[in-house]
Amino acid sequence: MADIYISLGSNIEREKYVNKGLWALENAFGEIAVSSLYACEAIGFEGPEFYNLVVSANTSKTLSEVAELLRDIEYDNGRSPDAYKYSPRTLDLDLLLFDDVIANEPAQIPRDEILKNAFVLWPLAELAPKLIHPVKQKNYASLWQQFDKTSQKIAQLPLTWQSNLGRNN
Structure with missing residues (x-):
């Protein structure tokens, strides 16, 4: 089983998506762990504020299978296959980490946004503070502590999501 971390973001009907x-x-994936919710201004383009968080899970799927699954979930939730990288979106799912794998295909792992964006690093440091970045060889708590927190506007928010596991639907 691989430990995976996924960044989730939305700036269109944010709470819904x-x-x-x-x-x-x-x-x-079954049981997931979820960070706090964060509000962050759009980076790289003018647009509505994003909601972001990080999710962790365990999977027996391959890296390719996870990357394809995340893309399918985005498409199932209204994301256009030809959407520009820097544009508003209903749902953005980025695989951040897949165990301690370092790869460029089928996805960049570890994702470079981890070290560049507060909306990725802060929730990742919250969820896995002692986990070691496979390239930097530092834990996420210390990477967040060293991050320039004046570089991006970000605020922690309450998360209202509730798991459906164990419920009778």
Whole structure:
């Protein structure tokens, strides 16, 4: 089983698509751990504020299977296959870590956004503070502590999502 970490973001009907994304990930992987929710201004383009968080799960799927699954969940939630990288989106799912794998295909692992964006590093440091970045060889708590927190506006928010596991539907 591989330990995986996924960044989830939305800036279109944010609460709706954050919840839908979490339920889809829970459906795909079973039990998931979820960071706090963060609000962050759009980076790289002018647009509505994003909601972001990080999810961890365990999977027996391969790296390729996980990357394809995340793309399918995005498409199932209204993301266009030809959407620009820096544009508003209903749901954005990025695989951040797959165990301690370092790869460029089928996805960049570890994802470079971990070290560049507060909306990725802060929730990852919250969820896995002692986990070691496979390239930097530092834990995420210390990477967050060293991050320039004046570089991006970000705020921690309450998360209203509730797991569907164990419920009778």
